Structures are given as structure tokens and as C-alpha cells.
Amino acid sequence: MTRVIGILSGKGGVGKTTATVNIGASLAFDYGNNVVAIDANTTSSSLGLYLGNHKFPVTINEVLTGKASIADAIYAHPSGLKVIPSSHGFNGVVNNKRIKSVVNSLKEFTDFILLDCPPTLGSETRAGIEAVDELIVIANPNWASLLEAKKTIEYAKQLKKKVLGLVLNQADLEPEEIDKIKKALKIDILSVIPLDDNVVKSSDKRVPVIHLYGRSRPARAYKKLMEKITGEKFPNRGIIERIIGWFD
Numbered sequence: 001m002t003r004v005i006g007i008l009s010g011k012g013g014v015g016k017t018t019a020t021v022n023i024g025a026s027l028a029f030d031y032g033n034n035v036v037a038i039d040a041n042t043t044s045s046s047l048g049l050y051l052g053n054h055k056f057p058v059t060i061n062e063v064l065t066g067k068a069s070i071a072d073a074i075y076a077h078p079s080g081l082k083v084i085p086s087s088h089g090f091n092g093v094v095n096n097k098r099i100k101s102v103v104n105s106l107k108e109f110t111d112f113i114l115l116d117c118p119p120t121l122g123s124e125t126r127a128g129i130e131a132v133d134e135l136i137v138i139a140n141p142n143w144a145s146l147l148e149a150k151k152t153i154e155y156a157k158q159l160k161k162k163v164l165g166l167v168l169n170q171a172d173l174e175p176e177e178i179d180k181i182k183k184a185l186k187i188d189i190l191s192v193i194p195l196d197d198n199v200v201k202s203s204d205k206r207v208p209v210i211h212l213y214g215r216s217r218p219a220r221a222y223k224k225l226m227e228k229i230t231g232e233k234f235p236n237r238g239i240i241e242r243i244i245g246w247f248d
């Protein structure tokens with residue numbers, strides 16, 4: 001059965017798109033799944049850009065406004081991840097509530113569908129939460145970000161969605177601090193990803209850090225997150241196999 005997972009936060013700029021890219025590419029490349037990642041932020045796009053392109057002839061915006069079919073909006077990343085980007089231009093108001101039917105139409109062909117959701121709990125985000133079954137919430141280790149994350153978790157739970165847990169990003173924390181956050185938000189901490197330049201460098205090169213700098217601290221933290229999501233040990237592949245895999 002397809003798992004439909006939303007990547008959410010509360011506050012903006014905490015690392016949702018970066019997490020979507022790393023989780024999606026890893027589920028596809030390392031774990032061999034058929035994965036589609038959708039940019040559910042139709043007013044401020046970035047997922048496609050993080051994966052190497054900004055000129056998409058058809059995006060989720062055209063699909064949601066009924067101008068194009070979903071098959072025309074799917075683009076392949078070398079990792080095997082399939083991406084449905086959103087538009088960089090303004091071409092009409094989008095009804096995000098339709099995203100749920102887009103998700104449903106993809107289920108037959110996919111193992112995982114990821115939704116990179118917008119920040120805040122506005123209508124776009126609420127439509128994203130409605131469309132998913134499970135959520136991963138990303139926050140930075142400051143109380144403004146954590147309180148917004150808490151609000152998102154509470155809203156999702158009201159809708160009976162399964163909240164897999166919280167990822168603390170750009171975070172270098174002592175175990176006691178992690179425990180304090182866990183207790184305050186009453187949620188599992190899935191992984192603690194450090195603030196690290198390799199994340200930005202890999203993003204500039206349009207390759208997820210989990211693959212480009214696989215031994216770096218953030219990559220190791222992402223691998224731990226992958227094990228929590230899949231319930232399976234991270235399948236580390238040798239360098240030759242890895243290079244061949246990218247060009248397969």
C-alpha cells in the first residue's frame with residue numbers, strides 16, 4: 001500500500017524542502033522504491049529548483065487548474081525520485097483542495113508519495129494535511145519554531161493523521177535538551193540534523209547531502225531518519241555501485 005507522507009513545519013525556512021529532497025531521493029535510490037515528491041506549495045515553489053531545474057513546462061499548478069494532466073507534470077531526478085514541481089510564475093489562482101485527488105490518482109503507481117507542504121496553517125497547508133496519511137514535522141531548535149510545530153501537530157492529530165515525529169534541523173543539542181523538547185511537545189524525535197555547510201553546498205549542486213556527502217554529520221542524521229521512516233537498516237552501498245546507480 002502506498003504511504004502518503006506530508007513534510008510540515010509551522011514556521012517557514014526550517015528545512016522542509018531539504019528534508020523532502022533527501023528523504024525522497026533516499027527512498028528511491030537507496031531503498032529502491034517508486035517515489036513521487038509533490039511541491040504542495042503552489043504560491044512559493046522551490047522543490048524543483050532544489051533538484052536541479054526551474055523551467056518546467058507543466059507544473060502542479062496547471063494540473064490543479066485543470067489545464068494539464070498529471071502525467072505531463074512528472075519529472076525524473078537522477079536518483080530515481082520523481083518530482084512534481086510547482087510554478088515559478090503566476091498563472092491563475094489554484095484550488096489546492098484538488099491535491100488530494102492528484103495524490104489518489106498516483107497511488108496505483110507508487111510506493112511513497114511525499115508532499116512538501118508550505119509553512120503556516122493557511123488553506124494551502126491544510127489542503128496538504130488533508131491529502132496525506134502520515135506527517136513528519138520539521139523544526140529548528142528555538143521556541144518560536146517549536147511552538148508553531150506543536151500547533152501543526154495538534155491540528156494534524158485532530159484530523160486523525162499519524163504524526164511520525166519531529167525532526168530537529170539545524171540543531172546541535174545535548175541529550176537533555178532533546179529530551180526537554182520531546183517532553184514539551186509530547187512527540188518522538190526522529191532525528192537531530194546538525195547545522196552544516198555541506199547541506200547548503202549539496203543543495204547548490206542539486207544533489208541531496210545524503211548522497212553527495214554521505215559520511216558528513218547531516219547525511220548520517222538523515223540516514224538515521226530513513227531508518228525510522230522505513231523501519232529498515234540504511235542500505236549503505238559501495239562507491240562503485242553508487243556511481244553506477246546514478247547513471248542507470
Ligand SMILES: Nc1ncnc2c1ncn2[C@@H]1O[C@H](COP(=O)(O)OP(=O)(O)OP(=O)(O)O)[C@@H](O)[C@H]1O
Binds near residue numbers: 017018118194196199
Ligand atoms: N541542516 C542544515 N544545515 C545548514 N543549512 C540547512 C540545513 N537544512 C536546511 N538548510 C538550509 O536552510 C535553508 C532553508 O531550507 P529549506 O528551503 O529546506 O526550508 P523550508 O522549510 O522548505 O522553507 P520554506 O518554509 O520557505 O518552504 C536553505 O538554504 C537550506 O539549504
Ligand SMILES: [Mg+2]
Binds near residue numbers: 046
Ligand atoms: Mg520549502
